[in-house]
Amino acid sequence: MLRSTLLAAARSTAFRAAVESGPFDALVGRFVAGTTLDEAVAVARRITADRLVTVDHLGEDTTDRAQADANVAAYRALLHRLGDEGLADRVEVSVKLSAFGQRLPRDGEKIALESARQVCEAAAGVGTTVTVDMEDHTTTDATLAAVGDLRVDFPWAGAVLQSQLRRTEGDCRDLAGPGSRVRLCKGAYDEPESVAFRRAGEVDRSYVRCLGVLMAGQGLPMVATHDPRLVAIAQHLAQRAGRSTRDYELQMLYGVRPRAQSELAAEGQRVRVYLPYGTEWFGYFMRRLAERPANLAFFARSLVTR
Numbered sequence: 393m394l395r396s397t398l399l400a401a402a403r404s405t406a407f408r409a410a411v412e413s414g415p416f417d418a419l420v421g422r423f424v425a426g427t428t429l430d431e432a433v434a435v436a437r438r439i440t441a442d443r444l445v446t447v448d449h450l451g452e453d454t455t456d457r458a459q460a461d462a463n464v465a466a467y468r469a470l471l472h473r474l475g476d477e478g479l480a481d482r483v484e485v486s487v488k489l490s491a492f493g494q495r496l497p498r499d500g501e502k503i504a505l506e507s508a509r510q511v512c513e514a515a516a517g518v519g520t521t522v523t524v525d526m527e528d529h530t531t532t533d534a535t536l537a538a539v540g541d542l543r544v545d546f547p548w549a550g551a552v553l554q555s556q557l558r559r560t561e562g563d564c565r566d567l568a569g570p571g572s573r574v575r576l577c578k579g580a581y582d583e584p585e586s587v588a589f590r591r592a593g594e595v596d597r598s599y600v601r602c603l604g605v606l607m608a609g610q611g612l613p614m615v616a617t618h619d620p621r622l623v624a625i626a627q628h629l630a631q632r633a634g635r636s637t638r639d640y641e642l643q644m645l646y647g648v649r650p651r652a653q654s655e656l657a658a659e660g661q662r663v664r665v666y667l668p669y670g671t672e673w674f675g676y677f678m679r680r681l682a683e684r685p686a687n688l689a690f691f692a693r694s695l696v697t698r
């Protein structure tokens with residue numbers, strides 16, 4: 393209920409304006425590395441001391457072609473910088489097709505795919521990879537089709553699947569082949585019962601079934617969750633499938649359970665941190681608030697003191 397309300401508020405322009413008029417303060421900074429490329433690179437460098445990173449240049453639901461092109465340019469600059477700084481072997485990037493114009497009324501899907509292709513070319517040029525984030529269920533088919541197209545030229549292009557969707561176990565089967573990189577998360581969007589499990593227990597059970605398929609498959613499972621029980625199950629299933637700690641990744645968000653991230657890395661796990669940066673932090677930030685009621689109390693306090 394609270395989650396649905398927050399995610400609905402995230403779509404309100406007036407609410408967005410009120411929140412963004414405040415400073416980029418400590419609460420936003422807990423989840424977002426900063427607003428500039430320099431800030432993101434500095435944080436990524438620090439994290440790579442013991443973990444891997446995937447950097448997300450924030451932006452989504454772009455309805456303007458110029459903005460979509462600017463987002464592509466930002467990713468190219470980011471990738472060149474990762475190459476120049478010698479970070480490309482430990483840092484990849486995550487992209488959202490809606491930031492590249494997927495929702496543009498004319499040729500949106502085509503424009504987004506071409507943009508993602510340019511980002512993949514830049515990534516290949518510096519020797520790193522790209523993972524395509526998954527957004528709400530209305531985009532799942534188009535996004536998976538785009539990843540399929542990208543994988544023809546860039547076999548390492550990664551997909552994201554959400555265990556809250558009823559279809560996902562089947563998608564895992566389709567994507568568990570050789571060379572695939574699949575990030576499995578629970579799903580951050582408020583989806584209808586017709587396509588999604590709505591109860592936490594059902595989402596978790598689906599997550600375990602999906603993990604079973606991915607771990608038994610031939611690709612690289614990327615286990616994106618902060619849920620300690622699911623992390624333990626992933627480790628167990630990996631072992632049972634004969635995978636070493638090199639043959640799958642544990643992934644968590646910047647600012648969420650950082651101590652657990654470092655502890656898992658110290659135990660020899662391959663841990664990757666999802667690191668967002670940029671001025672368009674509102675939608676991402678609201679999804680993080682919606683995931684945990686305790687975050688909301690901090691947020692309410694920060695709005696009052698602004």
Ligand code: FDA
Pocket residue numbers: 524525526527552554575577578579580581616617618619620643644645648649665666679680681683684687
């Ligand atoms: P759950 O929400 O049950 O949380 C388990 C525990 O983790 C909580 O009890 C708490 O301790 C901690 N925790 C979780 N979220 C927190 C928060 N915001 N603040 C503080 N503590 C928190 N989603 C999507 O739809 N598309 C995508 O492309 C991605 N990409 C992605 C990449 C990576 C690397 C991660 C880790 C996650 C995503 N997600 C995502 C988000 C994902 O779908 C999900 O919303 C969050 O990860 C929260 O779910 P958990 O699995 O952590 O479980």
